Amino acid sequence: MVGNEWNQLSPMNVDPRQRARLLAALYLAQEQFGWLSEEAIDRVSERLTLLPGQVRSTASFYSMFKLEPQGEFQIQVCEGLSCYLAGGAEPIIDHLSNLLGIQPGETTPDGKFTLEVVQCIAACGSAPALRVNDMLYEHMTLESIEQLINSLREGEW
Amino acid sequence: MNARNLSSSSAFQPVLTRNIHRPGSERISIYLDHGGYQAVRKALAMKPEEVIEKVKQSGLRGRGGAGFPAGIKWGFMPQDSKLPKVVAVNTDEGEPGTFKDREIVEQDPHQVIEGVLIAAYAVGATRAYVYIRGEFFLGVKRWIKAIADAYEHGFLGEDILGSGFNLDMSVHRGAGAYICGEETAMLESLEGKRGLPRQKPPYPTTAGLYGLPTLVQNIETLACIPHIIERGPEWFSSIGTAESKGPKIYSVSGHVNRPGNYELPMGISLSEIIYEHAGGIPDGHKLKAVIPGGVSTPMLPADQVEVPMAFETLSSIGSEFGTGAIIVMDETTCMVEATRRISKFFAHESCGKCTPCRIGSQRIFEILDRIEKGLGHPGDIELLLELVNGIDGYTFCPMGSGLVNPVRSAIQHFRAEFEYHITNKHCLVKA
Ligand SMILES: Cc1cc2nc3c(=O)[nH]c(=O)nc-3n(C[C@H](O)[C@H](O)[C@H](O)COP(=O)(O)O)c2cc1C
Ligand code: SF4
Ligand code: FES
Numbered sequence: 001m002v003g004n005e006w007n008q009l010s011p012m013n014v015d016p017r018q019r020a021r022l023l024a025a026l027y028l029a030q031e032q033f034g035w036l037s038e039e040a041i042d043r044v045s046e047r048l049t050l051l052p053g054q055v056r057s058t059a060s061f062y063s064m065f066k067l068e069p070q071g072e073f074q075i076q077v078c079e080g081l082s083c084y085l086a087g088g089a090e091p092i093i094d095h096l097s098n099l100l101g102i103q104p105g106e107t108t109p110d111g112k113f114t115l116e117v118v119q120c121i122a123a124c125g126s127a128p129a130l131r132v133n134d135m136l137y138e139h140m141t142l143e144s145i146e147q148l149i150n151s152l153r154e155g156e157w
Numbered sequence: 158m159n160a161r162n163l164s165s166s167s168a169f170q171p172v173l174t175r176n177i178h179r180p181g182s183e184r185i186s187i188y189l190d191h192g193g194y195q196a197v198r199k200a201l202a203m204k205p206e207e208v209i210e211k212v213k214q215s216g217l218r219g220r221g222g223a224g225f226p227a228g229i230k231w232g233f234m235p236q237d238s239k240l241p242k243v244v245a246v247n248t249d250e251g252e253p254g255t256f257k258d259r260e261i262v263e264q265d266p267h268q269v270i271e272g273v274l275i276a277a278y279a280v281g282a283t284r285a286y287v288y289i290r291g292e293f294f295l296g297v298k299r300w301i302k303a304i305a306d307a308y309e310h311g312f313l314g315e316d317i318l319g320s321g322f323n324l325d326m327s328v329h330r331g332a333g334a335y336i337c338g339e340e341t342a343m344l345e346s347l348e349g350k351r352g353l354p355r356q357k358p359p360y361p362t363t364a365g366l367y368g369l370p371t372l373v374q375n376i377e378t379l380a381c382i383p384h385i386i387e388r389g390p391e392w393f394s395s396i397g398t399a400e401s402k403g404p405k406i407y408s409v410s411g412h413v414n415r416p417g418n419y420e421l422p423m424g425i426s427l428s429e430i431i432y433e434h435a436g437g438i439p440d441g442h443k444l445k446a447v448i449p450g451g452v453s454t455p456m457l458p459a460d461q462v463e464v465p466m467a468f469e470t471l472s473s474i475g476s477e478f479g480t481g482a483i484i485v486m487d488e489t490t491c492m493v494e495a496t497r498r499i500s501k502f503f504a505h506e507s508c509g510k511c512t513p514c515r516i517g518s519q520r521i522f523e524i525l526d527r528i529e530k531g532l533g534h535p536g537d538i539e540l541l542l543e544l545v546n547g548i549d550g551y552t553f554c555p556m557g558s559g560l561v562n563p564v565r566s567a568i569q570h571f572r573a574e575f576e577y578h579i580t581n582k583h584c585l586v587k588a
Contacts, residue, residue: 016367022349023332061351061508063333064291080253081452081498082410082484089498119335119502120253121292124410124484125417134294 018048026059035066071107071114073152076131080120088128093117095142099149171420172404173380177264183299185306188267194312196383200275201320208279214390216402221247221375222480224468233362234280235370242282243371244273246379248289249331249338252451253502254482257406258376260418262296266303272379274312275386277324280372285326288343291333300328335506339554340373353510354554377406397423401467409435411485428462431485442487450479452499453559455566491586492571493578496563497525503560511553517544518560528575531582538568538575
């Protein structure tokens with residue numbers, strides 16, 4: 001629990017430098033809680049003496065902040081133009097959908113994988129590209145994706 | 158030296174990327190071993206006005222998309238301000254086709270730090286904030302390490318190199334929003350808010366981060382600065398065309414044999430980049446269209462690829478230089494699908510602040526989506542053009558013209574393909 005002195009400060013009079021910490025604080029909370037649950041949002045708002053609404057509103061603007069539970073591995077496939085031209089996007093998304101048995105935006109029942117479709121991840125020169133959590137994977141093929149999923153399943157990541 | 162000679166790549170030596178093939182190029186030791194942090198010594202021995210003058214003389218224009226002359230922007234920073242001044246470093250690169258900034262920060266961050274130091278000294282800033290795209294995990298790590306090492310070696314902090322000049326620098330990680338690359342949205346995000354663009358004027362040089370005078374610059378722009386100071390503005394302006402100077406990193410992707418980043422002079426022809434450097438089109442296919450500067454720039458048909466890659470030459474043929482991110486499409490590409498895909502990106506990334514962009518980007522995507530699926534209506538092309546005209550010039554920030562550029566240019570150059578899709582309910586190319 002955070003000390004009382006935080007709560008005595010009016011959220012309206014907050015030092016702007018507190019607010020500047022918000023994105024970093026949301027990253028920390030997300031790491032700790034796995035996603036930005038109500039509890040996580042409340043914790044951040046207490047720490048930074050912001051209103052929970054301010055915190056939630058800001059978090060909801062950014063696609064990397066998750067307001068729903070996520071799988072252990074978040075797979076983000078790029079559907080940008082360069083990835084598509086290199087044979088990526090839908091073929092890869094469909095293949096992953098089949099392998100994992102989920103649609104984009106869903107999480108496997110065992111909580112292991114979340115499949116997400118994203119826009120460009122600045123790997124257009126080594127397309128098709130995807131990300132798993134913070135790691136970038138380039139030059140993907142249907143075979144290399146299958147290998148990747150298998151190794152993630154077996155915990156050999 | 159003859160500028161024309163240097164516009165062909167034969168006489169050109171890479172400058173910005175000269176170190177990136179060395180193992181450990183991101184480390185301060187490698188940077189120092191190859192002449193790093195010498196330019197800042199030179200700059201600190203000059204008067205700030207002289208430094209600004211040199212950047213003006215070089216003709217350097219911003220590499221983040223808009224191409225604004227850097228030296229002139231530096232000159233806008235108030236000299237007699239009582240307020241502390243700020244440099245904000247834009248590493249938010251997120252436009253499909255663009256991947257040069259990621260390579261710069263991952264492979265040679267010290268080059269940018271040295272550029273920031275020189276810029277901050279010239280405009281009298283004492284704080285520098287790096288805004289980096291949230292997805293660039295390796296980039297974040299490299300920035301943090303590079304800044305820590307620069308402090309340790311006395312290149313950041315107080316009384317830098319005994320000159321009395323102070324600069325603090327820190328990294329802020331974005332969290333997934335293309336619009337945060339727009340300079341005022343970036344400042345909002347740095348302040349911990351939703352990344353909504355601000356009204357301009359006031360421009361950031363007058364009132365930027367927390368209302369302080371703020372110089373916002375792309376990292377490739379900043380990477381040019383040490384070389385301008387070291388080799389002189391004449392060297393820089395000897396490369397390129399009348400209005401576009403210096404070396405440039407072109408990101409090449411799509412249908413080419415060797416996609417990747419190529420550092421080449423400004424003014425080199427688009428066809429030379431595609432055919433000589435990026436290895437031409439695979440499988441003997443023919444070129445169909447090129448996007449010259451990231452998906453927000455108007456596409457060009459194959460018969461226009463002799464154009465020199467320069468701000469003025471591209472705008473003279475109705476396109477834009479943008480970030481110099483070249484996307485190549487061969488004859489197997491359906492232009493309806495390419496345009497649909499680009500418009501999905503913009504519909505997804507519209508920040509929602511103003512109606513023409515928020516609703517317009519969505520409607521454009523929906524119409525292109527139905528045309529692509531064989532469900533288009535007669536009159537859909539006119540409807541698209543009506544939307545384009547209702548968005549361009551009527552939005553709060555420049556994203557509006559960015560989102561209509563691909564649509565308008567695709568219809569202009571490939572209208573028959575759109576018509577075929579609508580009439581025959583399937584694709585002309587993939588039929
Ligand atoms: C929608 C939008 C996105 C932008 N994204 C970026 C970006 O990711 N990186 C960047 O440097 N500039 C970006 N810009 C341009 C910036 O607003 C600004 O012009 C630039 O950072 C100034 O630096 P420069 O003069 O060195 O290019 C973007 C502009 C708009 C309208
Ligand atoms: S044009 Fe309007 S809605 Fe679109 S990104 Fe800019 S401010 Fe946001
Ligand atoms: S389009 Fe997929 S990484 Fe850029």
